[in-house]
Amino acid sequence: MSSALDFTCRALTGGDIDLDQYRGDVVLIVNTASKCGFTPQYAGLEALHQAYHERGLTILGFPCNQFGRQEPGSAGDIAQFCELNYGVSFPMFEKIDVNGANAAPLFTFLKSKAPGALGTQSVKWNFTKFLIDRDGQVVRRYAPSVKPDDLRKDIETLLNQGESS
Numbered sequence: 001m002s003s004a005l006d007f008t009c010r011a012l013t014g015g016d017i018d019l020d021q022y023r024g025d026v027v028l029i030v031n032t033a034s035k036c037g038f039t040p041q042y043a044g045l046e047a048l049h050q051a052y053h054e055r056g057l058t059i060l061g062f063p064c065n066q067f068g069r070q071e072p073g074s075a076g077d078i079a080q081f082c083e084l085n086y087g088v089s090f091p092m093f094e095k096i097d098v099n100g101a102n103a104a105p106l107f108t109f110l111k112s113k114a115p116g117a118l119g120t121q122s123v124k125w126n127f128t129k130f131l132i133d134r135d136g137q138v139v140r141r142y143a144p145s146v147k148p149d150d151l152r153k154d155i156e157t158l159l160n161q162g163e164s165s
Helices: 041-055 075-086 105-113 148-164
Strands: 008-010 016-018 026-032 057-063 129-132 138-142
Touching: 026 041, 026 105, 026 148, 041 057, 041 075, 041 148, 105 138, 129 148, 138 148
Parallel strands: 026 057
Antiparallel strands: 008 016, 026 129, 129 138
């Protein structure tokens, strides 16, 4: 695999989604959780989605229960929580592991292309974010504490590159 968009992932509602359909978009991939101190970031992610989707931003949410068991619910529970509490309208995927032997291949790839602090591979907590350019290349990893709104400049830079070419 040479691109973050070379993977197929299972949608929260079932069925496989070939991420290649997002080629040409700027993509933000986030591991999420419903019972985390960072959970209110769903509102910021949805705001980014609303602000930039028409220009080619796609946000992909991947629920994960590996950090403090903060995503214990079923797919239906997660979908209902996201919609009712934050109006999430961007694609959400099935619950996955982001670290360890059972880590989703997409996240193994993302971590290898954008290591964390001090070169560590592991995702440290929920709401770690990976920004992907229109060709599927990993541009940057953001710590969970980085608010979605703080990504606007980097997102706009990538969106503008695609619009000017």
